[in-house]
Amino acid sequence: MLVSRFHKGVVLACALFVAGIASASPTRAQSDDLAANNQRISELYGAGKYPEAIPLAERSLELTRSQKGQDHVDTAIRMVWVAMLYRNQDRAAEAEPLLKRTVSILEKALGPDHPDVGVSLHHLAELHRNQGRYTEAEPLYERSLAIFEKALGPDHRDVGTALNNLADLYRDRGRAAEAEPLFKRALTIFEKALGPDHPFVLTSLDNLAELYRKQGRTAEAEPLMKRSLAITEKALGPDHLDLMQSLNNLAALYETQGRYAEAEPLRRRALAIRDKALGPEGGGKPPEAAPVVTSSIAAPTVPLPARPKRPKKAPKAPDWRTEVWR
Numbered sequence: 001m002l003v004s005r006f007h008k009g010v011v012l013a014c015a016l017f018v019a020g021i022a023s024a025s026p027t028r029a030q031s032d033d034l035a036a037n038n039q040r041i042s043e044l045y046g047a048g049k050y051p052e053a054i055p056l057a058e059r060s061l062e063l064t065r066s067q068k069g070q071d072h073v074d075t076a077i078r079m080v081w082v083a084m085l086y087r088n089q090d091r092a093a094e095a096e097p098l099l100k101r102t103v104s105i106l107e108k109a110l111g112p113d114h115p116d117v118g119v120s121l122h123h124l125a126e127l128h129r130n131q132g133r134y135t136e137a138e139p140l141y142e143r144s145l146a147i148f149e150k151a152l153g154p155d156h157r158d159v160g161t162a163l164n165n166l167a168d169l170y171r172d173r174g175r176a177a178e179a180e181p182l183f184k185r186a187l188t189i190f191e192k193a194l195g196p197d198h199p200f201v202l203t204s205l206d207n208l209a210e211l212y213r214k215q216g217r218t219a220e221a222e223p224l225m226k227r228s229l230a231i232t233e234k235a236l237g238p239d240h241l242d243l244m245q246s247l248n249n250l251a252a253l254y255e256t257q258g259r260y261a262e263a264e265p266l267r268r269r270a271l272a273i274r275d276k277a278l279g280p281e282g283g284g285k286p287p288e289a290a291p292v293v294t295s296s297i298a299a300p301t302v303p304l305p306a307r308p309k310r311p312k313k314a315p316k317a318p319d320w321r322t323e324v325w326r
Contacts, residue, residue, distance in 0.1 A: 034063045041081065050088045057082045073116075076105040080123060092131055099124040115158075118147035122162065134173055141166040157200070160189035164204060171211055183208045202231045209249075218257055225250045244273040
């Protein structure tokens with residue numbers, strides 16, 4: 001999967017904490033308590049301290065529910081925060097009813113075609129997919145995509161994200177013919193909306209190249225892998241671990257074609273990068289200051305099967321419209 005190079009959902013910028021949460025009659029002390037609580041959740045989430053953030057997020061949900069009511073949009077947003085934290089702690093069974101309730105609240109409050117409904121559907125689809133419940137995830141992805149296209153227009157970057165993730169589901173289910181046009185359209189959208197060297201473009205290139213590779217279409221995969229390698233090196237520098245992975249991917253492609261003389265220098269360079277970053281035999285820890293490609297926009301998760309797991313940067317504080325990611 002496009003190892004969490006994506007995530008941040010859709011349009012409206014809903015901050016993790018809402019200043020001055022007023023209800024019909026909350027006291028100033030209650031509002032201050034809620035704002036402080038939400039700020040702390042943001043800090044803990046950003047530090048990857050999910051177990052510590054969960055009880056605070058649960059308290060934020062209860063405070064908002066008591067101030068705004070069971071069916072308020074703000075209550076639904078807090079439910080997503082809690083669900084995201086549960087998901088990150090492998091508590092999918094607890095996250096699922098919260099996300100389903102969120103969809104119900106937002107549909108009633110905002111209408112079935114509102115972008116925020118699309119985001120909540122996408123979150124639920126991601127949860128099902130991570131559980132291997134592909135049959136349940138697929139219609140949620142498809143409905144989410146339809147909502148985004150209608151609300152945001154066919155060329156919006158969040159439409160590109162939804163296309164990419166739906167295509168990845170199709171690919172995982174062995175439906176390459178359906179996945180390919182969606183991956184291509186996502187790539188076009190990202191190039192136009194974000195520029196040719198954006199990380200989302202890199203993600204789309206990797207996904208499409210992996211699709212071609214699995215089909216034995218190596219001649220079509222090769223230029224995509226080369227472009228991905230060039231973007232990665234430009235963004236991260238010549239010694240970053242992500243570059244090592246890109247080099248190995250291209251080398252592996254050459255080896256399947258019997259082009260060992262071209263593969264060998266790529267393997268050697270990848271090994272040198274590994275040794276420099278991790279120490280001989282890869283036993284060391286990656287340098288903490290190593291640069292990481294980050295995204296300024298939010299988008300749902302995008303799959304990148306071609307890339308092995310890599311050192312992760314601490315996640316940013318959650319935007320409820322985010323984390324479709326990985």
